[in-house]
Amino acid sequence: xxxxxxxxxxxxxxxxxxxxxxxxxxxxxxxxxxxxxxxxxxxxxxxxxxxxxxxxxxxxxxxxxxxxxxxxxxxxxxxxxxxxxxxxxxxxxxxxxx
Numbered sequence: 001x002x003x004x005x006x007x008x009x010x011x012x013x014x015x016x017x018x019x020x021x022x023x024x025x026x027x028x029x030x031x032x033x034x035x036x037x038x039x040x041x042x043x044x045x046x047x048x049x050x051x052x053x054x055x056x057x058x059x060x061x062x063x064x065x066x067x068x069x070x071x072x073x074x075x076x077x078x079x080x081x082x083x084x085x086x087x088x089x090x091x092x093x094x095x096x097x098x
Contacts (some may be wrong), residue, residue, distance in 0.1 A: 021087075035080045057081035 016024065030043055036058035042049055061076040079087055 002093060035078060037081070059084050059087050061087070 033048075033056070034040065034043055034058040037062070038056060039052055042052065058081050059079045061078070062072050062075050065072050065074050
């Protein structure tokens with residue numbers, strides 16, 4: 001995440017105030033929607049049309065973790081559907097895939 005000066009922020013989301021967390025969540029949602037093919041005009045107007053959410057496509061990477069005794073799924077990343085071949089499990093040995 002970049003701050004107003006364009007520098008990377010190292011502040012943990014857990015240590016942010018409520019307004020900072022809301023702003024970070026909003027930025028995450030905008031990038032997620034954009035990468036999955038949501039209408040950029042609606043994004044530009046800060047609008048979410050529930051009927052436009054159907055049919056969005058993308059790649060989501062998740063992992064299973066245990067935290068404080070609870071079994072959880074963790075969102076490790078996401079990308080546009082066009083990157084599926086590059087990010088698919090068959091390419092995990094590829095050094096270009098993070």
